[in-house]
Amino acid sequence: MTFRHFRWARPIAAVAMIGLLSACGLPQVGPNKNQIYAGSVQKSGNSFVIPVNDSVAQATAVVPPIGFSASFRSAPRLDSDVIRAGDVLGLTVWENVDDGLLKSETGNSTALEEVQVDGSGNIFVPYAGRVRAAGNTPDQLRRIITEKLEEQTPDPQVEVRRMAGDGSTVAVVGSVGSQGVYPIERPTGTLATMLSQAGGVTIEPEITQITVTRGGQKGRIWFQDLFEYPELDIALRNGDRILVEGDTRAFTALGATSRQARVPFESKDLSALEALAQVGGLVSTTSDPTGIFVLRRERPEIARALLGRDDITTEQRMVYVLNLTEPNGMFLARDFMIRDGDSIYVTEAPYARWIKSISLLTGAVTPIASLDSLAE
Numbered sequence: 001m002t003f004r005h006f007r008w009a010r011p012i013a014a015v016a017m018i019g020l021l022s023a024c025g026l027p028q029v030g031p032n033k034n035q036i037y038a039g040s041v042q043k044s045g046n047s048f049v050i051p052v053n054d055s056v057a058q059a060t061a062v063v064p065p066i067g068f069s070a071s072f073r074s075a076p077r078l079d080s081d082v083i084r085a086g087d088v089l090g091l092t093v094w095e096n097v098d099d100g101l102l103k104s105e106t107g108n109s110t111a112l113e114e115v116q117v118d119g120s121g122n123i124f125v126p127y128a129g130r131v132r133a134a135g136n137t138p139d140q141l142r143r144i145i146t147e148k149l150e151e152q153t154p155d156p157q158v159e160v161r162r163m164a165g166d167g168s169t170v171a172v173v174g175s176v177g178s179q180g181v182y183p184i185e186r187p188t189g190t191l192a193t194m195l196s197q198a199g200g201v202t203i204e205p206e207i208t209q210i211t212v213t214r215g216g217q218k219g220r221i222w223f224q225d226l227f228e229y230p231e232l233d234i235a236l237r238n239g240d241r242i243l244v245e246g247d248t249r250a251f252t253a254l255g256a257t258s259r260q261a262r263v264p265f266e267s268k269d270l271s272a273l274e275a276l277a278q279v280g281g282l283v284s285t286t287s288d289p290t291g292i293f294v295l296r297r298e299r300p301e302i303a304r305a306l307l308g309r310d311d312i313t314t315e316q317r318m319v320y321v322l323n324l325t326e327p328n329g330m331f332l333a334r335d336f337m338i339r340d341g342d343s344i345y346v347t348e349a350p351y352a353r354w355i356k357s358i359s360l361l362t363g364a365v366t367p368i369a370s371l372d373s374l375a376e
Contacts, residue, residue, distance in 0.1 A: 097153060114185060289325050
């Protein structure tokens with residue numbers, strides 16, 4: 001008996017192999033649509049599977065609010081003329097006598113440069129003693145020093161100049177042209193002007209966030225909002241810390257996409273359609289445009305609105321389904337907003353699974369065909 005007599009075995013082997021593939025299952029990049037739906041609450045699972053429509057897109061388009069509190073926004077600008085501890089002053093005294101108390105070789109005027117206000121808010125002036133400077137304007141301090149010197153010399157004339165010092169400063173760090181500690185002066189009393197003083201931001205404005213820490217309070221805004229909403233250009237206070245950094249939000253792309261990765265946001269608002277574009281879009285030979293899933297732990301107030309229930313008090317596992325082949329599918333994908341921590345999963349198309357079956361079947365039958373050729 002030759003191998004030729006076993007030709008009848010080829011179709012039998014093919015049928016057996018199809019049965020074996022069906023029993024064992026094909027290789028997958030992840031669950032298929034039926035497996036995802038099987039995990040829904042409706043089928044005794046633990047996640048809610050919700051097809052995206054206009055109302056779902058609108059209800060979920062909630063970006064976690066960021067901004068400055070009322071105490072930040074209502075704080076008035078510092079009076080740059082008010083002297084504070086740590087400021088540096090310049091003093092000049094003119095005396096109306098030839099042999100004055102503070103006479104110098106250059107004439108009847110005496111200059112006292114870089115007189116620093118101590119931690120208690122005082123300065124020392126010869127023949128006037130310790131003088132309270134903090135809390136006064138330069139003109140008020142001038143009158144105080146004049147009154148004290150009048151007891152020692154007739155009709156003194158005093159000039160007080162407020163110079164740049166460390167009495168009122170802010171720290172600017174992060175993605176700016178020049179990090180450092182900057183004094184709050186008349187031209188740099190607000191957030192926008194101080195950022196300009198520090199060299200401006202050095203990363204893409206679309207993803208730049210600014211955080212201001214003041215004591216135990218913290219506020220964060222988008223850089224672009226700083227110019228769109230004037231009330232966010234807050235007045236600065238001594239000790240403020242300004243951090244400029246890029247957006248740290250990201251989503252995860254998995255399944256039959258051009259790229260599987262953790263992907264940072266490239267704009268303040270990111271739609272599902274834009275998110276798919278960021279990873280190279282769908283793959284024509286493997287992606288199923290009817291099976292695009294967005295996995296999210298949804299906030300309880302949104303879950304209550306979507307499910308029409310008032311007994312939800314904790315975050316819920318939600319699986320949103322997008323079907324790009326529907327008449328309105330592309331618009332829904334454009335309107336459905338992605339949030340930080342979302343996972344986008346694209347299922348494989350039935351055609352891709354069929355190709356896998358044929359490929360595995362062809363490879364498995366090849367040894368039988370080889371035996372047949374040997375027999376000949």
